[in-house]
Ligand SMILES: Nc1ncnc2c1ncn2[C@@H]1O[C@H](COP(=O)(O)OP(=O)(O)O)[C@@H](O)[C@H]1O
């Protein structure tokens with residue numbers, strides 16, 4: 001991962017630690033309060049019993065996980081078989097998130113490259129433009145997107161006015177709309193880290209490659225991409241992880257067929273219909289999945305670098 | 308001997324700024340040719356035009372007779388040792404050196420063997436598996452050299468390759484570079500702003516200033532027979548005096564020095580009138596009756612030499628170098644000395 005590339009500061013033993021130790025206390029407190037505590041809370045809730053009008057009863061049980069993975073029939077008295085409903089939702093979500101990441105990369109890399117190769121003065125303007133949508137709340141942006149692409153919205157109206165289509169395209173409630181929503185929501189998370197990597201890229205390397213008979217395409221593949229890889233990986237993680245847990249875009253732009261993990265979890269904590277332990281369990285499973293992916297990746301990465 | 312590179316009236320403009328004003332040079336195959344000049348004179352620009360990273364605005368560059376204007380850098384049989392080395396940071400030393408061969412389609416076993424031999428040549432076999440970041444500056448420099456030499460280019464371009472090294476290493480590398488050039492028989496075009504580097508290694512030198520070639524010649528030509536003030540002043544140390552030329556005949560000028568003495572000396576100027584004369588400070592001796600008279604202001608001890616900072620009776624500043632031998636009669640500051648111009652001390656310049 002990107003962080004793994006920075007060399008550790010060269011401390012000279014105890015003196016260094018004695019100074020840095022106390023300085024790190026605020027960091028540890030922050031991590032404790034905002035990271036460890038909520039996750040622990042979630043973990044505990046996932047093992048509690050559901051209360052009927054939302055909330056929990058403090059009886060420890062594996063019921064939430066049981067419900068997620070196993071199907072014991074309508075009355076819970078049949079022999080357990082694997083419950084595919086939620087696994088399918090997870091699988092579909094991973095797929096959607098991976099596709100969104102790929103699309104963000106395909107669009108984001110050239111964008112980042114374009115910005116990084118502008119003169120220094122205009123780069124700041126371009127970066128600012130990339131972040132402008134972020135001044136508006138995600139919910140409002142997603143609703144606006146829905147408005148734009150609905151059957152009698154501006155997109156369809158203008159396409160019909162131009163005579164390119166005769167009937168409005170049914171975009172809302174499709175996978176395509178969800179992809180569009182995810183892409184629009186998270187593209188800057190790809191552009192910014194890739195930009196940071198490309199901006200640091202030494203273009204003399206490309207000249208050296210061309211000097212040694214590499215074509216442009218080979219230079220991109222053999223030199224540019226490997227060198228800016230940390231930025232690309234950071235961008236992919238920053239897009240993939242929130243896409244996986246996204247619920248606004250799937251809820252507003254997708255339909256029942258595009259139901260994703262984010263929406264599933266979100267639903268469990270809404271109103272009196274919810275099931276807090278089940279939502280917590282689904283969140284824990286999602287987190288475990290993400291951590292496994294990242295760990296496997298980080299392992300592969302350090303092995304590659306240690307060569 | 309055939310011509311490796313023929314540069315004909317090359318002009319390079321960046322917008323309104325002109326980096327090269329009609330440069331013409333011819334470099335022979337197998338030659339160690341140096342572009343020497345102060346920073347900003349256009350050396351890198353000229354190299355980049357040869358390598359293909361820049362298009363020339365006017366003029367043409369011929370490589371073994373072929374106009375290379377339309378060729379992209381990856382199609383020119385020319386390799387570059389970059390000033391900051393530009394080694395591929397994610398590849399091992401061996402992979403770096405083998406890269407050009409890989410691009411030329413040489414098989415893995417062949418290119419590994421050849422890259423290995425190149426590393427042997429630059430004494431880095433033990434470092435083949437390291438990443439560039441794990442090498443010292445001098446080692447990185449040698450990797451860059453091996454990488455550029457491995458595909459056996461017809462011409463090797465070197466852009467101030469030694470400038471980032473410390474003095475001892477730089478001196479050792481000068482010898483090594485010269486040896487490599489002789490071993491491989493590849494034409495080297497070497498760029499430097501360091502006149503000592505240029506004088507010690509080159510077969511021929513082109514002295515550049517402000518986008519123009521001032522003079523082309525061997526180290527001896529350029530030092531002994533500079534054509535103008537820029538070259539005389541840039542190469543070594545010299546005294547430039549404005550003089551009146553009485554007569555020029557058969558490459559010899561008759562010149563009246565400040566103070567009234569008349570001498571004859573070789574000349575780059577062809578017409579009489581006001582010109583500058585270059586007088587090398589180490590080719591002067593203190594004698595009873597001389598061509599010039601000066602008052603010594605300071606004596607600087609340089610170890611092998613003594614430098615006298617003096618002023619002529621006519622007011623011009625004047626430097627004199629004396630060998631620091633036991634017999635040297637060192638004039639005291641404030642004393643007045645008569646200076647005798649030895650053979651080859653003076654040369655009349657074109658400007
Ligand atoms: N890309 C460029 N754009 C504008 N001017 C340039 C560019 N590259 C070089 N120059 C100008 O051309 C002149 C020669 O530069 P350069 O060839 O790098 O000199 P040197 O290598 O001798 O130090 C300088 O005045 C420099 O400012």
Ligand SMILES: [Mg+2]
Nearest residue numbers: 347350351352
């Ligand atoms: Mg330069």
